[in-house]
Amino acid sequence: MKRNVLIIGAGGVAQVVAHKCAQNNDVLGDLHIASRTVSKCHAIIQSVHDKQAMKQDGVFEAHAVDAMDSDAVAAVLDKTGAQIVINVGSAFVNMTVLEACIRTGAAYIDTAIHEDPAKICETPPWYANYEWKRREDCAKAGVTALLGAGFDPGMVNAFARFAIDEFMDEVTSIDIVDINAGDHGKYFSTNFDPEINFREFTGTVYSWQDGAWQSNKMFEVGRDWELPVVGTQRAYMSGHDEVHSLAVNYPQADVRFWMGFGDHYINVFTVLQNLGLLSEQPVTTAEGLEVVPLKVVKAVLPDPSTLAPNYTGKTCIGDLVKGTRDGEEVEVFVYNVSDHEKAYAEVGSQGISYTAGVPPVAMAMLVADGTYDHGAMMNVEELAPKPLFALLDRIGLPTRVKDAKGDREWHRA
Amino acid sequence: MKRNVLIIGAGGVAQVVAHKCAQNNDVLGDLHIASRTVSKCHAIIQSVHDKQAMKQDGVFEAHAVDAMDSDAVAAVLDKTGAQIVINVGSAFVNMTVLEACIRTGAAYIDTAIHEDPAKICETPPWYANYEWKRREDCAKAGVTALLGAGFDPGMVNAFARFAIDEFMDEVTSIDIVDINAGDHGKYFSTNFDPEINFREFTGTVYSWQDGAWQSNKMFEVGRDWELPVVGTQRAYMSGHDEVHSLAVNYPQADVRFWMGFGDHYINVFTVLQNLGLLSEQPVTTAEGLEVVPLKVVKAVLPDPSTLAPNYTGKTCIGDLVKGTRDGEEVEVFVYNVSDHEKAYAEVGSQGISYTAGVPPVAMAMLVADGTYDHGAMMNVEELAPKPLFALLDRIGLPTRVKDAKGDREWHRA
Known part of the structure; x- marks a missing residue:
């Protein structure tokens, strides 16, 4: 049993985390945000x-x-008595915040892999480059660390685990599909910090297929998906955190991530990319000013946190998992549909931030009541999924299942 | 009779001017470049x-x-004894260089209107905002100032004058068409300094039609043109210097400028423009750095001067002039076709710089021999066109005519 939460970060996802923590402060105790x-x-x-x-x-x-300073984070933990950290700060602070947790014994929860600001795309599996190197330290210190505990990664890892456990003896493929069929009304915007958002698509696309890492270019492999609520949507194979842990935990399955993009997004991205405007390497202007192009692109784009009031439409994120049971092929789609307008009405954020911010609060509640407080570093597919689904049904992100038998709530599967 | 030339500027056009001056230094005398x-x-x-x-x-x-410092320019003129200035520096230095010429008595030749770095698009007619305000001063001092003496503006003004003088009693329309059917082999590049190039297309498109200034947006009015050598090409009505002086000198005619653009150019331009990346107003990055987006775009784009070695294909720039003679409708196309590879072989520059840089040298030669040394400020349509055509036939930019009677050299018209 742990109490009192420290939220690291103050962006769009932190806003959702804060609201959800507040709505559940009877379980979570004192709340802090830094x-x-x-x-x-x-x-x-x-x-x-x-x-x-x-x-x-x-x-x-x-x-x-x-948050890049472990001592400073540890000092806040000492001062506040927070026993659970929800880290939704920049992707560059994971390791320093985790270090503070290992030192103080607080549970650590994050929603994305650690990144080095100087690198675009590391070699797979990404978790092994930073986080997993501290696994033994967590075990020794009895520190619970839940990695990638947002929606994707996070819920989609739990969806895969659930589909495999409930529907099959053997898994052959896990395809994670992330569609935002919402409309923010702007000419162009990213839904997260552009610096992080574009980094997902500027490097090599790694997927796990035929028992090995495969590489492709972004927008090289596209496919139309027939999905509940949002209909037919085109998505492109992309690199994504959860592919890396799922590939290690289910090496026998093909693991791919598919991100939905409209032609307009792809066009703008392609122009910026080809011109070199998404580069993190500084260029020098004719006047001698050194500047990182990507930071200028970020400065001219809408602040993603301003999109929420006018965002309409829905997201659909889920896992198409294929395998066999009793020698027969089976296939099941486990998913959630969220609504941008409902998210804004409830927590003042758009649906993308909502889907990313609610799961780590659910994880924190399951750490608080002991269910997920295993005193070890874990990815979400290593946790029992049903308590998480049950809690999220109640606090805002219900899980559904679609297969040959129809489309229904997960607990009726 | 004037001798000795000072070239202001050291970009792609200056390179052409320097080579052409050198090829004709028997007429021009000592050469200087600053x-x-x-x-x-x-x-x-x-x-x-x-x-x-x-x-x-x-x-x-x-x-x-x-060159923003008149005293400094005048000092170079005094020191060198140059009596002719060819100003192919940035569009921001016209008025200070002209001032130095008025003070020292040197003849002044430029190829584009003066611009204020802080303004994108002035109200028409542009020459009246800066240059023409010094017309009386030039006349008083007996200073020859030839404005807009490149290709467009420049040769196209002479094309209009020639077509009207030779083929019609009344002119009804002048359509200037600028097509670059060349290929530089890059994903995207401007042919001139991007800062100047994009400024041509980010403001209002002014044209002179029905005896009044009309405004449109860029890429709003497009039309396919059937042209010699380069074939059918799509061009869009654009704002351009020469529309402003031709509209004042031929107010009874519709005067329009059409610039050729491929879909790819328009797409890249539109993305950059809509994102705000062509703005000259500084933005502030998350790190607090103040930076002008357009200067960063310029820094990531290829340096136009590096395009020349691999540039292939041809340009076609001309005037379709319509009017009446003896009550009958007549129409004539006066034009030049240039070749990128030939330009590079001769002067180490691409064809766009070549067409812009050769005419002011021809003008300088005609000032040197007295033909164009009128001791007054003039736009090119106010000068007799035939000596210019004859000289340019010889030094690299032959003029042709196409009408109902066929396609032929101008002097056979």
């Missing part, structure tokens, strides 16, 4: 109070912290 | 010597000058 820019933390806490989101009276405090 | 970056001047002089372009032994010297 970021380099403390004013952003104050704004999030204010929005929580504006929506009267706190389930019961309690603490919600803001802290200024440089 | 730029903020004197090493660029040295490189150009070196390339002139490498090609053994000097017609006879003579002076070709480099000078460092800030």
